[in-house]
Amino acid sequence: MCVTPRMFSVGLYLFLRDELASLREQYRQLRKRIYRSMRRDRRLWADAIADQAQNAANMGNLKKMYNMTKNCRDKRGKLITTAEEQLERCREHFEEVFRTSATDIDSNPLSKIEVEKALRFLKKRQGACLENAKSRYTDRRRVTNTALGESMG
Structure with missing residues (x-):
């Protein structure tokens, strides 16, 4: 049996196709690991910032708490970038926190x-x-x- 250039190119093609499939699978697995690691790191980072801000709030250090939460998001999850938006979001937050509901006080005379x-x-x-x-x-x-x-x- 004689090896022709056509047979050589088909064999090379099949070899490269199989090699490419295995490389794609390796890439897919690595990409999954990277994304999982990124999610875990992002969660740990956000938890660390939240813990630091909570500790600052508990100690009464409002400046540190403000600096920790300065890069915040609005209610819809959009990143707030300007100082005016940040002030507006702080106003909304504190209005919600300090909003008191109408209390039920019986104003009838006592029996x-x-x-x-x-x-x-x-x-x-x-x-x-x-x-x-x-x-x-x-x-x-x-x-x-x-x-x-x-x-x-």
């Missing part, structure tokens, strides 16, 4: 039972310590009873 219950509680807590506690509470009771009597009917 007689609630007043008596509160006075009994105060007597138990402070009556043993004060000499004139009884006279003070009975005076208040008289005033409260007359005020309740007037408001109830």
Whole structure:
């Protein structure tokens, strides 16, 4: 059997094709390892910055905390680059943090039972310590009873 140039080029082609397939697989595996490593490193980096910022906040070092979080993102995840956007984001953040919801405070007058219950509680807590506690509470009771009597009917 005689080796022709055509056979040589087909054999070389098959060899190179197999070699190229194995190199592609190696490249794919290396790329996976690199991306995993990058994700892990990015997560560790972000956690380290968050820990440092939290420690600075706990110690009351607001300058360090601000410098740690200066390169921040908005609510949609977009990187904030200008100073105006950073100030706006800080304003939004602190508005959310310090926003107080309307509390449910009962503004109706107290009932007689609630007043008596509160006075009994105060007597138990402070009556043993004060000499004139009884006279003070009975005076208040008289005033409260007359005020309740007037408001109830």
